[in-house]
Amino acid sequence: MTDASLPSTEVETSRRRRFFRAWPPAVLLALAWIAFIALVSIFADWLKPYDFMALDLRDRLAEPVFMGGTFRHLLGSDELGRDVLSRLIESVRMSLVIAFLSTLIAAAIGVSLGFLAAHFRGWVEQVILGAIDFMAAIPFLIIALAVLAFFGNTLTLFILLMGMHGWERIARITRGLAIAAKEQGYAAAASEIGASPFRVYGAHILPNIASTLIVAMTLNIPEVILLESGLSFLGLGVQPPLTSLGNMVGYGREYIQTAPWILLSPAVVIILTTLAVSVVGDWLRDRLDPTLR
Amino acid sequence: MSALLEVEGLVKHYHVRGGGGLFGAPVVLKAVDGVSFAIPAGRTLGLVGESGCGKSTTARLVLGTLARDGGQVMFDGEPVGSVRDTRWRAQRRAMQMVYQDPLSALDRRLTVGKQVVEPALVHGLGASAERHEKALTIMDAVGLSSRFFDRYPHELSGGQRQRVVLARALILSPKLLVCDEPISALDVSIQAQVINLLVDLQEKFSLTYLFISHDLKVVRQVAHEVAVMYLGRIVERGDPEALFHAPAHPYTQALVGAIPTPRTRGRARAALQGDPPSPINTPPGCSFHPRCPRAEARCRSEAPLLRPLADGRFAACHFPVLSTPAREAA
Numbered sequence: 110m111t112d113a114s115l116p117s118t119e120v121e122t123s124r125r126r127r128f129f130r131a132w133p134p135a136v137l138l139a140l141a142w143i144a145f146i147a148l149v150s151i152f153a154d155w156l157k158p159y160d161f162m163a164l165d166l167r168d169r170l171a172e173p174v175f176m177g178g179t180f181r182h183l184l185g186s187d188e189l190g191r192d193v194l195s196r197l198i199e200s201v202r203m204s205l206v207i208a209f210l211s212t213l214i215a216a217a218i219g220v221s222l223g224f225l226a227a228h229f230r231g232w233v234e235q236v237i238l239g240a241i242d243f244m245a246a247i248p249f250l251i252i253a254l255a256v257l258a259f260f261g262n263t264l265t266l267f268i269l270l271m272g273m274h275g276w277e278r279i280a281r282i283t284r285g286l287a288i289a290a291k292e293q294g295y296a297a298a299a300s301e302i303g304a305s306p307f308r309v310y311g312a313h314i315l316p317n318i319a320s321t322l323i324v325a326m327t328l329n330i331p332e333v334i335l336l337e338s339g340l341s342f343l344g345l346g347v348q349p350p351l352t353s354l355g356n357m358v359g360y361g362r363e364y365i366q367t368a369p370w371i372l373l374s375p376a377v378v379i380i381l382t383t384l385a386v387s388v389v390g391d392w393l394r395d396r397l398d399p400t401l402r
Numbered sequence: 403m404s405a406l407l408e409v410e411g412l413v414k415h416y417h418v419r420g421g422g423g424l425f426g427a428p429v430v431l432k433a434v435d436g437v438s439f440a441i442p443a444g445r446t447l448g449l450v451g452e453s454g455c456g457k458s459t460t461a462r463l464v465l466g467t468l469a470r471d472g473g474q475v476m477f478d479g480e481p482v483g484s485v486r487d488t489r490w491r492a493q494r495r496a497m498q499m500v501y502q503d504p505l506s507a508l509d510r511r512l513t514v515g516k517q518v519v520e521p522a523l524v525h526g527l528g529a530s531a532e533r534h535e536k537a538l539t540i541m542d543a544v545g546l547s548s549r550f551f552d553r554y555p556h557e558l559s560g561g562q563r564q565r566v567v568l569a570r571a572l573i574l575s576p577k578l579l580v581c582d583e584p585i586s587a588l589d590v591s592i593q594a595q596v597i598n599l600l601v602d603l604q605e606k607f608s609l610t611y612l613f614i615s616h617d618l619k620v621v622r623q624v625a626h627e628v629a630v631m632y633l634g635r636i637v638e639r640g641d642p643e644a645l646f647h648a649p650a651h652p653y654t655q656a657l658v659g660a661i662p663t664p665r666t667r668g669r670a671r672a673a674l675q676g677d678p679p680s681p682i683n684t685p686p687g688c689s690f691h692p693r694c695p696r697a698e699a700r701c702r703s704e705a706p707l708l709r710p711l712a713d714g715r716f717a718a719c720h721f722p723v724l725s726t727p728a729r730e731a732a
Contacts, residue, residue: 293506294501294503294506294507294508295506295507295508295509295510297467297507298499298501298507298508298570299509299520300467301465301467301494301499302494302498302520302521302524302570302574303490303491303494303495303521303524303525304520304524305524308524312512313509313511313512316509316511316512317509317510317511
């Protein structure tokens with residue numbers, strides 16, 4: 110015990126331990142990845158080295174740097190000589206925009222229907238619960254295929270369609286929480302001073318249940334990314350010349366033996382992004398749920 | 403004398419499923435069963451009784467936040483309904499509620515100031531700056547300094563929270579405040595402060611109170627008239643001093659006898675036997691007869707009505723005690 114600096118290092122380690130307990134390394138990595146992806150999609154126009162639709166027919170199926178290629182195409186090029194890195198950056202932006210917008214739509218639908226069910230009860234609630242069970246019982250991929258087959262495919266329609274995914278879970282959570290909140294004093298008190306239902310639900314109940322809803326929304330994002338990838342892989346999602354992560358994987362599968370890099374990099378981005386959002390969502394749920402603290 | 407609030411034959415019955423689970427026969431729970439009283443402007447009626455006797459239900463029926471099954475509530479010459487129409491909304495400005503548990507009655511996501519302003523905002527009173535000014539004035543009147551304006555409810559003590567609830571009720575300048583056990587969730591040391599505040603506010607804003615409590619000593623301190631409830635009915639009503647010194651109804655006698663006092667030794671205590679019967683199958687005749695020490699054959703068959711006694715009080719008992727004050731039995 111001659112070393113006088115020992116206590117201070119102990120303090121240092123305990124502080125570090127406390128930091129990592131609040132912010133687990135996996136969560137830090139996931140947050141970093143999400144931040145990176147978000148920045149890439151914001152600054153996509155400045156980051157991509159080529160236009161994502163630019164053809165370079167003399168340099169088709171060029172290998173990426175790590176497979177012995179040149180720095181002309183960092184992640185290689187595809188069968189038409191389009192730069193994979195540029196397409197990847199554009200795809201990340203497209204997929205994130207779709208996931209984010211459609212989750213917002215799903216949340217708006219889910220919260221409204223959940224509040225309606227909680228407010229009116231009776232047959233309104235039964236109808237909404239029936240619709241929720243209906244949505245939950247049918248595989249969404251089949252609904253999506255049917256809608257896209259009938260109405261054709263535009264980006265707006267596609268985003269709206271993706272917004273139909275996952276609303277039933279948010280509606281169910283909202284209904285349960287709102288019914289519980291309605292019985293609590295603050296909501297009853299607001300209603301008893303003569304506040305309108307819009308005010309009671311919008312200004313009092315919604316902020317009080319928002320943390321749980323945010324978690325549910327976070328967990329919806331990776332599912333939409335995967336769904337979008339699946340539909341695009343089947344050729345029903347984002348249509349060329351636009352590009353998305355699933356679309357890249359789908360068109361890359363024909364070259365999986367000769368040029369696996371076309372498919373590899375978007376697949377890796379899909380896996381990392383969905384994993385990161387899920388990890389952060391789980392962590393948020395633990396953080397925001399006071400009963401688990 | 404015209405009363406600010408007149409309640410006549412108030413009834414609230416709940417249809418519930420009886421014993422036997424899913425297949426039990428539907429039965430009627432008589433939460434409030436024919437309650438009548440009147441409160442003149444500027445006065446306080448104390449409503450006492452043990453838990454489950456229908457005090458809080460009466461409060462919500464009076465305010466029109468719960469639909470009644472019978473009877474009539476007249477407030478300031480107008481009937482109070484439970485349908486949320488224009489008149490109902492207008493009446494909210496004149497009648498307000500003070501809640502038992504201030505923490506649950508306040509929204510923990512909003513600052514104190516926003517919550518005090520909210521009733522004025524809901525009723526569209528004044529401009530934003532005026533409302534802010536009014537809120538500060540009211541907060542000052544209930545003893546909250548302006549530094550609490552931007553605090554959140556969980557940062558306040560119990561007494562301060564109840565002051566916020568009061569300020570929220572008072573910002574609309576109501577005539578009637580219904581206080582549902584306003585102090586029972588507070589520390590004993592805070593209770594006295596809030597009681598004194600309520601008395602001061604009554605004088606300052608000429609408020610009328612319907613004061614609900616199970617604490618007889620507090621009721622005696624604030625009320626100008628007391629009504630004792632038992633199983634959804636008023637069993638005795640009258641001046642607090644007379645009622646507490648010489649209870650006429652055996653149930654009131656038992657309640658008064660249960661007040662802890664420093665001089666209990668040698669005092670005859672009329673301790674009650676058993677629990678109050680369930681409001682689902684109330685006993686025939688006087689609902690108090692199974693626990694009453696003086697019950698006779700008539701009490702088992704005939705329900706007593708609330709009748710005036712010689713000293714101006716009302717009691718629902720066939721054999722009211724008049725001569726022997728309970729407190730002087732020692």
